[in-house]
Amino acid sequence: xxxxxxxxxxxxxxxxxxxxxxxxxxxxxxxxxxxxxxxxxxxxxxxxxxxxxxxxxxxxxxxxxxxxxxxxxxxxxxxxxxxxxxxxxxxxxxxxxxxxxxxxxxxxxxxxxxxxxxxxxxxxxxxxxxxxxxxxxxxxxxxxxxxxxxxxxxxxxxxxxxxxxxxxxxxxxxxxxxxxxxxxxxxxxxxxxxxxxxxxxxx
Numbered sequence: 001x002x003x004x005x006x007x008x009x010x011x012x013x014x015x016x017x018x019x020x021x022x023x024x025x026x027x028x029x030x031x032x033x034x035x036x037x038x039x040x041x042x043x044x045x046x047x048x049x050x051x052x053x054x055x056x057x058x059x060x061x062x063x064x065x066x067x068x069x070x071x072x073x074x075x076x077x078x079x080x081x082x083x084x085x086x087x088x089x090x091x092x093x094x095x096x097x098x099x100x101x102x103x104x105x106x107x108x109x110x111x112x113x114x115x116x117x118x119x120x121x122x123x124x125x126x127x128x129x130x131x132x133x134x135x136x137x138x139x140x141x142x143x144x145x146x147x148x149x150x151x152x153x154x155x156x157x158x159x160x161x162x163x164x165x166x167x168x169x170x171x172x173x174x175x176x177x178x179x180x181x182x183x184x185x186x187x188x189x190x191x192x193x194x195x196x197x198x199x200x201x202x203x
Contacts, residue, residue: 001025001080002157004149005093006053008045012096017041018066019055021073022146024154025080029161031154035076036147038063053144070097079106081175085128085153087111110175112156114182118189119160128152135159168197 003023009016019041025033038055040063050056063069084090087109095105116126123134129143137155142148161173170177177196184192 001077002083002150002154003077003090003094004084004146004153005090006049006055006144006146007093008041008043008049010089012093016093017043018070018093018097019045019049019060019063020053020146021069022148022150023073023077024147024150026154026158029158031151034147034151035073037069037073039066039069040064041066054142055145066097067101070101071103074098074103077107081107081110083110083112083153083157083175085112085149085156087113108175108179110157110179111182112153112160115160115178116156118181118184118186119163121186128156131156164193168193170197170200 001023003021005018006020007016007018018039020036020038022036023034024031038059040060044057045055045060082091082094082105088111091105091109098105112128112131113126116123116131120126120131120134124130128149131137132139132152132155135156137152137159139148139152143152157178161178164170164173180196181189181192
């Protein structure tokens, strides 16, 4: 399950709120389900956020309550492992908004940003927009809208898995392998991946 939040600012610890959530479910290397909703943070957003996301205060006034959206979203994500680009950001907002409705996340997060830094060190940078262009991935709608960013992150996750299979001979790329890869020192990545691929071949 790949997700993305648009928010009023950078830090839920400083009282910033989610204003849109989007997510896509991947099954058998295909996007098979989607979730998207604006949500009313019960405060005005500033002009920078309006310009950055294209989400306006008028749009948010008509949006459903955050508590209602988050309850529905929690049901949608269930116990699927979660993936996001710069996952520490989305994880903090997800946990903060769930905490407001006395719910808890049950699963781990994977991060396409951390993995991309390790397998595409030659990329100009590792922003989502840059990586989408660098790998010539499908673009879905507008950057900095939650569902479009979630879909593009999903395409990036799938491409990284494909590239690892092609480069190292993996039969399959697991969520757990990607999460371990995200913590490996960059200089040790080739050795780590060769070892993992060799071990997979014994089973």
